[in-house]
Amino acid sequence: MSFRLSAGIVGMLLLLSSGLAAQTLVYEREFSMIAEADNTLRIELAPDGRLVVERPEFMTWSGRHEFQVSPRRYLALREAFESAYTDTDQLHDDVQRRASNEEWTVTDPEFSRFALVDEARGPMQQVTAVSLEAWAARFGDDPRLQRLHDLEVSLFDLMNAQAPEGER
Numbered sequence: 785m786s787f788r789l790s791a792g793i794v795g796m797l798l799l800l801s802s803g804l805a806a807q808t809l810v811y812e813r814e815f816s817m818i819a820e821a822d823n824t825l826r827i828e829l830a831p832d833g834r835l836v837v838e839r840p841e842f843m844t845w846s847g848r849h850e851f852q853v854s855p856r857r858y859l860a861l862r863e864a865f866e867s868a869y870t871d872t873d874q875l876h877d878d879v880q881r882r883a884s885n886e887e888w889t890v891t892d893p894e895f896s897r898f899a900l901v902d903e904a905r906g907p908m909q910q911v912t913a914v915s916l917e918a919w920a921a922r923f924g925d926d927p928r929l930q931r932l933h934d935l936e937v938s939l940f941d942l943m944n945a946q947a948p949e950g951e952r
Contacts, residue, residue: 829939913932
């Protein structure tokens with residue numbers, strides 16, 4: 785007798801057996817142009833598929849919202865985070881070096897933070913990108929910016945898929 789397990793089941797078994805089950809993927813985007821105490825969008829995705837979205841007051845559909853999505857979404861986004869993970873300081877230095885040769889500036893930076901946190905909310909891995917959307921568009925040849933931007937877009941897509949029909 786032979787058993788065939790689907791990739792999703794195998795992935796979940798590996799996730800649980802490796803101790804990764806307690807690691808939550810956290811995304812924050814801080815809008816510096818908004819001069820309010822509440823200027824940060826937060827998205828948290830747990831291995832069990834629990835999705836928490838905290839949208840600041842100035843955004844539509846503001847407030848804290850909790851959803852349940854497929855744990856496979858966590859696995860896919862966790863994999864995307866792992867492939868996008870890079871040294872924050874080196875990324876910032878490289879972007880600043882390239883930006884100094886440009887006649888193009890970002891006047892109101894936004895801070896995109898990605899982290900994998902443990903059950904005590906301590907960061908295990910984290911990356912911060914300044915004005916990710918703008919610099920990824922300007923420096924399309926930098927794979928680090930592209931992977932982080934793709935991860936950001938995927939998280940936005942996941943969040944927006946949960947929004948009520950009129951808020952999308």
